[in-house]
Amino acid sequence: MSSCCSGNTSSSTLACPQCGISSKNISMKTIFHQVKFPDVLELETDRYYYCTDESCSVGYFSQDGKSIAKNQLRAFTELNNNKLCYCFDISTEQYVNALKQGGAAIIKDFVIQKTKVGDCACAIRSPSGQCCLANFKLLEKVFFVGN
Incomplete structure (x- = not known):
């Protein structure tokens, strides 16, 4: 990573x-x-x-x-729109829709792969300065508990 x-x-x-x-x-x-x-x-x-x-x-x-x-x-603007991944411009809404349609793995795998090779820029793109990968897991947990 x-x-x-x-x-x-x-x-x-x-x-x-x-x-x-x-x-x-x-x-x-x-x-x-x-x-x-x-x-x-x-x-x-x-x-x-x-x-x-x-x-x-x-x-x-x-x-x-x-x-x-x-x-x-x-x-x-992204804070107000609940951005999930600042590096690759993925919103929470987009990922939840992908979870509903069964296409979330493609998105998450893309982010994981890009992170592994150092193509992310969390320290400067994310207002928290932190990696978003944990946010994907949290969102999945909330989604699967509620459905």
Whole structure:
């Protein structure tokens, strides 16, 4: 697997100052690739955390009280559209439809194969900076329990 999906990343957590959800820290590389221009020019290097709460307006925040709103992120539209895989532009809706029609394995196998050869870019494409493969498994679990 590529380094983003190897699971060798160390992370700490901090509660989001707006919603209180426990949030993992992410790399500055992710932030520099996610924050829109010209806001990216104002960024200061710090230890930032990503808030995963869909209803929270905070995207990233630091221990020092700095915050970056989700609407300042390049992936803001994708966040609102529930993107499953940012690297290969796969939405949750597309994958659920594929699960219903029996074609999900092709999609998941494609993502796994591309990840294995290092063709993914999770660290810069995904707002969380994390690999999406676990999200496929979670979605499958929810789908198969409900059906």
